[in-house]
Amino acid sequence: MKFNAYYEPNTVEECVQILSEQGSDAKMLAGGTDLVIRLRSRVLKPKTVVSLNAIPELSEVTLKEDGLYIGAMARLMDVSKSKLLTGAWKIVKTGAGNVSSMQVRNNATLGGNTCNASPSADTVPGLVVSGAVANIVGKNGDRSVLLEDFFTGPGKTVLADDEMLVSFKLPKYADKTGAVYKKYSIRGDTDIAIIGVAGKITLNDQGEVADVKIALGGVAPTVMRVPKAEDLLTGKKLTFQLIEEAAVIASESCTPITDARATKEYRTEMVKVWVRHVLTDAAQEAQNN
Amino acid sequence: MSDCEKTNYIGKSVPRIDALEKATGKVKYFEDYQIQYRDLLHVKVLRSPHAHAKIVSIDVSAAEALPGVATVVKGSDPDIPWSDIPYGSSYYGNPAKDEVIWAGQAVVAVAAETIEIAEQALELVKVVYEELPYVTDQHIAMGPDAPEVVSPELGLACGYMGFCADGPNVAGSYKMTLGDVDKAFAEADVIVEGEFQANKKSTSQIECNGCIAEYQSDGVVKLISNGMGVHGVLKKHLLTMYPQLTASTLRVIQPVTGGSFGNRLFPTVEPLAVLMTLRTKRPCSYVLSRKEMFTSSPSNWPVFTKLKLGAKKDGTIIAEDFYLVEDAGAQIRGYFDGRLSASGLMCVYNIPNVRCDSYGVRTNTMPCAPYRGLGVPESEWAMENLMDELAEKLNMDPLELRLKNIIKKGECNPYGEKVTSIAIGKCLEAVAEGIKINEPCQQDDGPWKYGKGIAAGGKQNTPLGRAEADCLIHSDGSVEILVSCDEQGMGAQSALRQIAATELQIDIDRVKMTRSDTAVTPYDNFGASSRTTYTTGNAVIIACQDAIDQLKEAAGREVGLAKKQITIKNGKAYVVGSDVEVIDIKDLFKPFDFFTQQTWGLLQGTPVRGRGVFCPAPAVPWFGPGHEDGRTPRMWNWYQYSAFGAEVAVNVETGQIKLLKLFSTADTGNPINPKLVEGQIDGGVIMALGFSTLDYHMFEDGKMINPNMSDYRLPTVLETPLQKNIMRAILPDPLPDGPFNAKGCAESMMIPIGPAIAAAVYQAVGVRPKEMPMTAERILKLIKDKEANDAK
């Protein structure tokens, strides 16, 4: 692990300035749980490393009029325990709590989990169904991108070389909303997910589905939504059969690969199993909220 | 309490000698010695990306030119000793010469000032390969037309000891027949048969293989290594490889080590480090990364077993027929003929008609070496699964069927060996009772289904090798035991100390153990085959007896008694059969000062040195004229046994298996230190839980695709049952010639775990796993296949 320069800016502006000067030679360091491994194995050989750890504002979590703002540098351990993540936002806590071990969560950040852009990142499906928005700052100003549109492929995002993620905004959720994330892996949270499923259901007064979002991790190049299954459920009263049908659609819509963690056939089958569980539980929560 | 009882440490859980220093982090592993060397060079290795390829050319000029690079080694260098290995493949981790025969084999090595420079240098190396056909599947490799693991023009003579191979990759064969197998099957009322596979796996000890080789100005190479067998493995192999070294110029030291489980029975890092230190005259440290531990250090040998059993209605098994293949990987040195794994199918049950047809085959995968159990957890996987099936067919209790057929003490096993110590019956009864095998599990509506199962296992011990021990009795009465046994974390040193203190009848605090160092401690082969307690333990006893004998002689001379009139205990000499103290041992050692002229007798500062040498009784040949049936009254030494009972939950939606409750028993002979034995049992159970349900090597395009701790799924604490649900018992049958009737205990507990879980899975969801590990995917597939079948 060797690089020519290491920066530790104190403000976002300073950081963006360094990034724009260094261009593609620089890599940002958040908790380092993805980055350092790649530096050590020499998969990545950046000339410059820019740490985000000395910019205090990036770790803030604030409740505002239009929703909840979570700084990109919020540690997953803190996110998994945050008292501000209430109701349907709890799904973000679950996802953060599902990332590996306590030791990893103490270092890893929510922004790092997103920017690493792994299709199996545990916090992303929950953020996506929550309608999270990524707030980005770059040399030429700020922009906001719906998290769903943030990823362009495995390990790839919309961020330009001079841009950084500063925070997530979670819009407020409606009454009677339930949101559930389930990670499926062999050795619990120690393992990277074979698949991850997030579901968010809002019921109307008649108990019909007013809004539903399903996001799948680990089964496509990026975390994916399942519009066809969502359409099927919208406006209907949920039944076991309907949920099963949605689960089948989800499993047919995904395009998993075979790797060391599972075959594509197994992943497809697991999507069916866990979409069913997630929707059943989310509907239950929606009723209770 | 009599003095003798006070100093009887056998069967007592005396705390380990290294407990405190290990728990406080004070012990030194080999890497802790790196800091001593200011001019240390670091070794990194470029490895083959191909399963089989010809090395067309290697250009290392840019690497050599990189500042900070001390030396670059490639297989064609003149100082690599190939004469012993004409077929040009890798010899114990040194770079390959003509071709690479597995993905992960060393191709070029660099020693540099820092690890970073070494890594950078490797990126500058240009290797041109010409890919060749390869085979990673042992079934394909067995065929007469299979792709050849090593190109024929490199002159790899197939087989071992002149065996004429059935195919290009067949390494050897062992066949044995007892009785008339065909006739017995014709007479059987019930016949069961099946094909079973156990996969490739890594021992995964915590400490990666590594060493530091230092070149001293007097020409001595000092090697500090976590490898095995300072004398019997490392020194022996290195002296063979490097003729410029002599018995007196190579010193091997073993510091505290973090496990081996058989993985280090062949040197993997030491030959290269020694070569580089000979070249550069500078200390070199070579440590494998975790990835290299998977791809480039030995694995077990996977085993395929096709087994058939025939029984009478009453459950008496009368016929056994099996075909078995050990997959030795790219292991072209060691001999593999199926005999090691076959031993597991002939050591538990007394079957009068047996046919064994076993083979070893090579494949283009990382070479194999022993893995805790020496290939019998892999073969008894077949036997115990089929026993459960046979019990079902006979409508008989699996416990009863086993009890009916186990070898009784004094009977012969199918080889013709008389079994002198066997307590498998007790072990089986205890586990059946422990998990209440006859009480059915409660079921509910959820996806988890519950079941219980039991299984048995037996493991031979090697009759090979020799152990020596020195027992020093100092003039202050304290004792020092010098042995070169491998202390890989199992507590062997602590058990040997208990043996010594008991034999010498001395307070154990007065006994010190000295770690392996070829310049200090006497010969031993290696810590494998659960042999240390037995072999080295016996040597320690003999050494102690020799020291006592010398003390008796000295005491007798001092007080005017005959040697046989004296006993030694507690540091004193007594008149035999009495409490009459004749002299304190300390007083036998005469003081020494500047003006003393003393030429004989015991002198202060010079300890009495008792010497012990122990060799197990040798094996009797099973090959050659007169041995056409492959049988022999002595192929192995003694046998250790274990039984296992498991209660599991199986998820019908995902195929996952959860081990809820377990009971493991072990017949270890008389246990020297029960707590250490329990540690072996628990550790073995969890390790076997891993390879039975989770971890194995996966290959794609000839390469291992999960060489890391994330994708190679070893069990974590989360996969292990709660402590209160882990039960174990030591149920010994004392071994007549063991030290204080001990056997050894490191392996047998591994064997019955997979099959007991499989039996429980069958009870829970009605499918019979045939492949180990029983991963979630494999179990789910069996469940789905069964559902589809049932729907028909």
Ligand SMILES: Cc1cc2nc3c(=O)[nH]c(=O)nc-3n(C[C@H](O)[C@H](O)[C@H](O)COP(=O)(O)OP(=O)(O)OC[C@H]3O[C@@H](n4cnc5c(N)ncnc54)[C@H](O)[C@@H]3O)c2cc1C
């Ligand atoms: C043992 C282990 C187990 C793991 N298990 C899991 C698991 O179960 N589930 C899971 O989802 N992940 C897992 N991971 C992956 C990793 O821990 C997470 O992805 C983590 O959230 C990454 O966050 P970080 O702060 O450590 O990121 P870093 O490693 O610091 O950064 C990751 C990437 O994002 C970039 N980056 C970071 N912050 C920003 C920013 N604000 N703006 C722009 N780019 C940025 C970095 O440049 C880098 O490329 C595991 C990792 C390890 C080592």
